[in-house]
Amino acid sequence: MTRSLDLAFAALADPTRRELLKRIAHRPQPVVELCAGFPISQPAISKHLRVLREAGLIDLKKRGREHVYHLASDGFTDMHAYLESVRAMWADTLQAFADYVENRE
Amino acid sequence: MNVKQSIIVRRPVETTFKAFTADFGRWWPLKQFSFGGKRSREINLEGKVGGRLYERFIDGDEFTIGTVSLYDAPNRIVFTWQQPDWKTPTTVDVRFTPVPEGTLVELEHSGWESAGASSDDAANYQKGWGIILQIFSEAQPG
Numbered sequence: 001m002t003r004s005l006d007l008a009f010a011a012l013a014d015p016t017r018r019e020l021l022k023r024i025a026h027r028p029q030p031v032v033e034l035c036a037g038f039p040i041s042q043p044a045i046s047k048h049l050r051v052l053r054e055a056g057l058i059d060l061k062k063r064g065r066e067h068v069y070h071l072a073s074d075g076f077t078d079m080h081a082y083l084e085s086v087r088a089m090w091a092d093t094l095q096a097f098a099d100y101v102e103n104r105e
Numbered sequence: 106m107n108v109k110q111s112i113i114v115r116r117p118v119e120t121t122f123k124a125f126t127a128d129f130g131r132w133w134p135l136k137q138f139s140f141g142g143k144r145s146r147e148i149n150l151e152g153k154v155g156g157r158l159y160e161r162f163i164d165g166d167e168f169t170i171g172t173v174s175l176y177d178a179p180n181r182i183v184f185t186w187q188q189p190d191w192k193t194p195t196t197v198d199v200r201f202t203p204v205p206e207g208t209l210v211e212l213e214h215s216g217w218e219s220a221g222a223s224s225d226d227a228a229n230y231q232k233g234w235g236i237i238l239q240i241f242s243e244a245q246p247g
Contacts, residue, residue, distance in 0.1 A: 083108055083217065089138055090110040090212055097210070098114045100132035101124045 005078055011055035016040070017048045021071075024058055028070035108214040113206050121208040122179035122201045126152040135160075140168050140189065150184070152176060158184050171197070186214065 011017055020034060035045050049069060052058045056074030060067050114121045124132065129150035139145040144162040151157050156173040171185035171194060180201050187194035195216035202209045 086214060087108045087110060090108065090214065093134060093138060094110055094112040094210060094212060096134045097125060097132045098112050100128070101114050101116050101121055104124075 005082055007055040008057060008078065011051050011057055014048065014051075016045075017052055020045070020048055021052060021057060024069050025071050028061075028063075028068045030066045030068050034069065107217075109212070111209060111211040113204065113209055115207040118201050118203045118208045119179045121210065122182075125199065125201070125210070126150055126176075126178075126182060129158070140170065152178075152182075158186075 059072040130148050145160045146163045147161045154176050158171045159169045173184045175183035183198045185194035186197050198213045200211045
């Protein structure tokens, strides 16, 4: 497991962060809007957002005069890259297996 | 969401299955793929239900990668595959089918949806790969 995937999974281990991620996935929005409906302070929300951002799951961009959080593709890309490395492992090992069986006589 | 890979082996299905299981440690490229790295001395697969797939290290320690859950010679073997830092194992399903050229070996590595889960809370099973997939697929436009 790569470090970036570890970060992504650790980020998802918290229910508040999972809810934040779902809201951001639904619609990019600024931190003020994201705070609505949560019984915790904006600094606490910002802290959660920072964890999600460091995990490559969300990012911040400027929209007019405000900054909005949006879904980042990094976390997703890392996951596919990891699965691709697993697929490559099986491609190599199955080839090694076929070579072994066909050449051992 | 599964990883799939297949290959044709130009030998009969019985020969191919037996080599895959009984000779696992002879054909597996341990220098290239191992959990123990330089510590790994050998890898073995015990060909029976409940049998282990494990690496043995130079100091005698062992690391169990998985356990055989289905053993149907000469057609199919299923075993679990667990990384040291994962709570939930993934599953490797290998099928051996007779074809005119010899044997078609089809491997499917599945169970990634929960593989990243790092909590003891079973209700949070969807954490990890599953929730990332779900969130990103829901976020796709259209």
